[in-house]
Amino acid sequence: MSNANTIYQLEAMAAYEPDGFQDFTRYLKETANKYFPADDLTIARINTSAKTDIKTNAGSKVVAIYVKTASGATTTGYLQLFNTSSASVTLGTTPPEEAIKLSNAANVAKVIRFWPGNGSTEYSAALSLAVTVTSAVNTTAQNATNAPVILVAYA
Numbered sequence: 001m002s003n004a005n006t007i008y009q010l011e012a013m014a015a016y017e018p019d020g021f022q023d024f025t026r027y028l029k030e031t032a033n034k035y036f037p038a039d040d041l042t043i044a045r046i047n048t049s050a051k052t053d054i055k056t057n058a059g060s061k062v063v064a065i066y067v068k069t070a071s072g073a074t075t076t077g078y079l080q081l082f083n084t085s086s087a088s089v090t091l092g093t094t095p096p097e098e099a100i101k102l103s104n105a106a107n108v109a110k111v112i113r114f115w116p117g118n119g120s121t122e123y124s125a126a127l128s129l130a131v132t133v134t135s136a137v138n139t140t141a142q143n144a145t146n147a148p149v150i151l152v153a154y155a
Helices: 002-014 019-035
Strands: 042-046 052-055 060-068 078-082 098-101 109-113 127-132 149-154
Touching: 002 019, 002 042, 019 060, 019 109, 019 149, 042 052, 052 149, 060 078, 127 149
Parallel strands: none
Antiparallel strands: 042 149, 052 127, 060 109, 060 149, 078 098, 078 127
16 A cells, blocks of 8 residues: 555645646656556655665665755756765765756756656666756755755655
């Protein structure tokens, strides 16, 4: 019942979030059981731009990511995804598997959909992320006042 519980929690949150969140929830509801019948869909909520672990010491498949920029956001940020634990990530040295540009406007929602089975969504070793000020390998995490809210749906 993990998939059903995860979807139910998201639907309860949807009334309080921007339209992008409803799209995120609908997408997961339509695809979760099709692609993840083992009931292993999990949501990680991150409210920081610092390096953060999503799943350590095990592989995972990213299904979708929802990002809402901070209410005080004024600069562009980049969500960087790593195929290793955050302890092994050195911003400025460790290249991300993927970098996603975020809006520089306040309270902007963005849904990033991944199709399971796509090589870019599979993280074989671990899954961690950071929000930085540039898209390339960067040593600077996004300012805490500009830290977005991030929901990562993975299995």
